[in-house]
Amino acid sequence: MNKILKVTNEKACIGCDLCVLLSSILVNNKLSINKSPIDVKRVGKGYKVSIDPGVHINSDKIVNICPTGVFSIEQDDK
Numbered sequence: 726m727n728k729i730l731k732v733t734n735e736k737a738c739i740g741c742d743l744c745v746l747l748s749s750i751l752v753n754n755k756l757s758i759n760k761s762p763i764d765v766k767r768v769g770k771g772y773k774v775s776i777d778p779g780v781h782i783n784s785d786k787i788v789n790i791c792p793t794g795v796f797s798i799e800q801d802d803k
């Protein structure tokens with residue numbers, strides 16, 4: 726079974742963009758907010774955190790860099 730990065734505690738997001746920048750470096754080898762596989766957008770008083778479903782990210786580095794514990798690595802059901 727594959728493991729994959731998932732958003733499991735979105736309401737804790739503070740919009741710091743650390744996950745956006747690190748995933749851009751890990752996947753694209755480039756520091757870019759616009760071309761990152763993770764997107765963080767302000768929605769009302771919180772944030773919407775989206776992972777590009779076409780990109781497989783399996784990295785504890787993303788889990789560990791998030792200061793508020795938004796991500797976890799889980800089994801990929803697909």
Ligand code: SF4
Nearest residue numbers: 738739741742744791
């Ligand atoms: S690192 Fe965590 S708190 Fe920061 S933007 Fe990403 S999900 Fe939100």
